[in-house]
Amino acid sequence: MDEKPELDHKQVKDRLPISFSLYQDLRKATDLLIGYDDYIQVVCHDDADGITAGAILTRALARADYFLKTKVVNRIDESVVDDLARERMGFYVFADIGSGYSRLIELLADRTGAYIIVLDHHKVVAKSNKFIQINCNDHGISGSFETSGSVMAFLFSCVLDIGNFDLLDLALAGAAGDKQKIYGFTGLNSLLAELGVKNGIFKIDTGMELYGKGIAGSLRHTFDPYFKGLSGRDQEIVEFLGKLGLSSDSVPERMNPKERTALNSALMLRLVKAEAHYGTMKNMINKRYYSTRMDIHIEEIAGIVNGCGNLEEHSLALAFCLSPGRFRESATKIASRFNERVLEKLIELEKGLEVLDAMDYFIAAEDQQAGTATGVAIRYLSDGNRPLLGVTIRDEIINISGRGTKELVEKGLDLAEALSKAAKETGGMGGGHPVASGATIPKDGLKGFMDSVNATVSQQMTG
Numbered sequence: 001m002d003e004k005p006e007l008d009h010k011q012v013k014d015r016l017p018i019s020f021s022l023y024q025d026l027r028k029a030t031d032l033l034i035g036y037d038d039y040i041q042v043v044c045h046d047d048a049d050g051i052t053a054g055a056i057l058t059r060a061l062a063r064a065d066y067f068l069k070t071k072v073v074n075r076i077d078e079s080v081v082d083d084l085a086r087e088r089m090g091f092y093v094f095a096d097i098g099s100g101y102s103r104l105i106e107l108l109a110d111r112t113g114a115y116i117i118v119l120d121h122h123k124v125v126a127k128s129n130k131f132i133q134i135n136c137n138d139h140g141i142s143g144s145f146e147t148s149g150s151v152m153a154f155l156f157s158c159v160l161d162i163g164n165f166d167l168l169d170l171a172l173a174g175a176a177g178d179k180q181k182i183y184g185f186t187g188l189n190s191l192l193a194e195l196g197v198k199n200g201i202f203k204i205d206t207g208m209e210l211y212g213k214g215i216a217g218s219l220r221h222t223f224d225p226y227f228k229g230l231s232g233r234d235q236e237i238v239e240f241l242g243k244l245g246l247s248s249d250s251v252p253e254r255m256n257p258k259e260r261t262a263l264n265s266a267l268m269l270r271l272v273k274a275e276a277h278y279g280t281m282k283n284m285i286n287k288r289y290y291s292t293r294m295d296i297h298i299e300e301i302a303g304i305v306n307g308c309g310n311l312e313e314h315s316l317a318l319a320f321c322l323s324p325g326r327f328r329e330s331a332t333k334i335a336s337r338f339n340e341r342v343l344e345k346l347i348e349l350e351k352g353l354e355v356l357d358a359m360d361y362f363i364a365a366e367d368q369q370a371g372t373a374t375g376v377a378i379r380y381l382s383d384g385n386r387p388l389l390g391v392t393i394r395d396e397i398i399n400i401s402g403r404g405t406k407e408l409v410e411k412g413l414d415l416a417e418a419l420s421k422a423a424k425e426t427g428g429m430g431g432g433h434p435v436a437s438g439a440t441i442p443k444d445g446l447k448g449f450m451d452s453v454n455a456t457v458s459q460q461m462t463g
Ligand SMILES: [Mn+2]
Pocket: 049, 050, 096, 121, 148, 149, 150, 178
């Protein structure tokens, strides 16, 4: 039912670029499946990384003839545990979510007595002997920059059966979705990318991440890269391309070298003028990975799945990952609807961000818009020298999503610590990665929360 490229399995297995301790942990987890013949529940996070992780596990477990269900969740709380426990499964596999919710997963274990495996790259809050937790951070691999939830799901699938190595395209699409490709892949991601190229899973080309049928359409509907004063606007794009002597439907890949250089330089100049984050600019023209199996760049997969995930079109996003040929068009259409909303917000943010001592912030109408816009704005509308928080105020609660840069983390920034501490103080919950983190707090807690994050961040950056 699905086509797989021919792989030299032995060669891939011998070269799976992971430590023996990580292999052993994964092996312990896959061994639990031996002899298990009832339903498996896969639970994954609702962003591009999580959904590709869910798709990888779905495909790998289906190939091994397991019955399974896949559920996409935004967070884990008691009602999610209730729903999962009601399914009465004997086996749960969590991917790209779980390490931040130890207590709730223990609760699920207590209520079901099921086997539970967590494959994650988010910060581990607590260890537990009630479930198996495999987290890259425990093996010296950075969950912020070097490995995603989808890659953890991929490794698990490869240890289950090395024939699943062809799913590497989805794994690295998830890593790209988690912004782990901004500087080019590093660490484990890059070792896997190289192995993928060697085995014909990827074809490499070089360029900006502008995909689609024509350059005008890409600039109109893409927010990453984002060009201040240009992206998302019709009139400005026509004028911009006109000055370069390019037509709206020309495609970068098919331009002659002179045209392409003119386009790239004009776009780069815009980033310089916008005083965008230096690390982002430096990596603007970068290697791109084309999946020969899925017939699409993995960076574009990430964008499509991210858009569908954010509009809660989880089944469509999963279907696209599993059958890209059939679902690409409909999934792309949904994703561009989401992109429109993010672009709207970014155009508004061009007027300026709210400023505190140690960080910037903005208020957005929707959580999804805030989450995505924060990750874009910190790189394209800010020099990235201060973390950025996007805040959504709902009826009873406030959601906050925070983003930093690699450079800030290297200087001491830890948003997971700052946001979880501030959330705890104001009666909420928070966590994530040092570079990207989120929190939910009660409605009256915003002032206290912002003051606390601001104080912690300023301490981290000076201490
Ligand atoms: Mn992730």
